[in-house]
């Protein structure tokens with residue numbers, strides 16, 4: 001076991017601190033903050049970099065706090081920033097977004113601001129874990145597949161936590177707990193089979209084997225004055241408060257830069273969140289590759305004229321639009337998504353990113369395609385973790401010139 005004393009110099013995208021060995025090799029350190037001296041056990045050594053875990057603190061960062069959840073000490077890998085004060089987490093997210101926009105996106109002095117502050121705790125309506133040998137819910141240990149059994153979860157909504165604490169899942173390999181915080185509906189998806197699973201009364205349980213045979217299961221959530229059906233296989237945001245914060249920030253860019261845009265494309269539309277909110281009163285096309293999400297979106301917005309196309313981004317044939325709202329998966333829009341945005345001719349693209357590295361790359365591609373970055377808003381959707389959610393606005397160069405003249 002190699003243990004080194006290292007000085008961290010900053011935080012990397014993804015949440016680890018960055019340090020250098022005397023040889024110059026970079027070490028990504030889990031459990032450290034910026035600017036502190038720590039003892040690091042190396043757990044993964046490569047030629048050009050290594051990864052390690054903090055096993056002792058020599059000189060602490062002023063940002064360091066005692067993790068509020070007892071399971072961090074047990075090795076639970078669910079939250080990687082519990083050792084950092086909430087204010088520091090918020091500051092670091094802003095810094096990281098500004099850095100990627102500058103370094104990767106090539107945007108000089110990007111405007112980056114914090115959105116509405118959301119609580120870090122008791123908010124998350126979806127958690128994914130595994131089981132311990134006795135069938136209790138467990139998260140994975142940091143940098144390992146081993147289970148760490150937990151009887152509570154600080155970041156989970158109480159309706160989720162009750163299932164974490166009291167459920168029994170046999171030999172399940174994966175357990176996903178999803179709840180509608182405002183409807184009280186709860187769904188547990190168990191892989192590979194749900195046989196014998198015990199959960200509190202009223203919770204729907206389904207096995208991935210049943211879903212694979214066409215069985216349908218869903219819960220409902222209330223967000224922005226609408227009720228949303230969310231099927232077991234469909235994405236939904238991490239909390240209703242988070243979903244509303246995203247809608248507010250997306251709408252803020254639309255109101256500022258394209259309030260009269262009559263045609264809106266919702267790229268990677270999921271169950272229709274943006275189509276059904278910022279799309280209201282506009283002609284809307286949603287583009288989504290998940291069959292269950294498209295079915296949910298059509299059901300959720302049956303009272304509107306919104307149209308949903310079940311197709312992967314790269315195969316979609318774009319039509320003209322004034323506004324594109326794009327909320328892709330972690331991998332971002334990439335070249336094929338940017339091509340789709342450009343082909344619509346939209347004056348405004350509002351990009352929702354859940355991975356800053358992908359945001360930096362997409363911002364650079366949009367700039368190459370003639371879109372000017374007009375601001376990014378960072379939201380705390382994933383408190384106590386290094387995961388970052390960002391809403392960014394990009395305005396077509398000709399439109400931006402008109403706006404500033």
Ligand SMILES: C[S@@+](CC[C@H](N)C(=O)[O-])C[C@H]1O[C@@H](n2cnc3c(N)ncnc32)[C@H](O)[C@@H]1O
Pocket residue numbers: 235236237267268269270271272273274287288289290293311312313314327328329
């Ligand atoms: C982060 S979710 C956002 C969903 C929705 N905008 C929301 O806020 O609830 C990303 C969505 O993109 C979809 N998706 C991922 N890759 C895609 C692709 N290549 N083409 C179309 N949709 C894709 C996923 O199925 C998922 O529903």
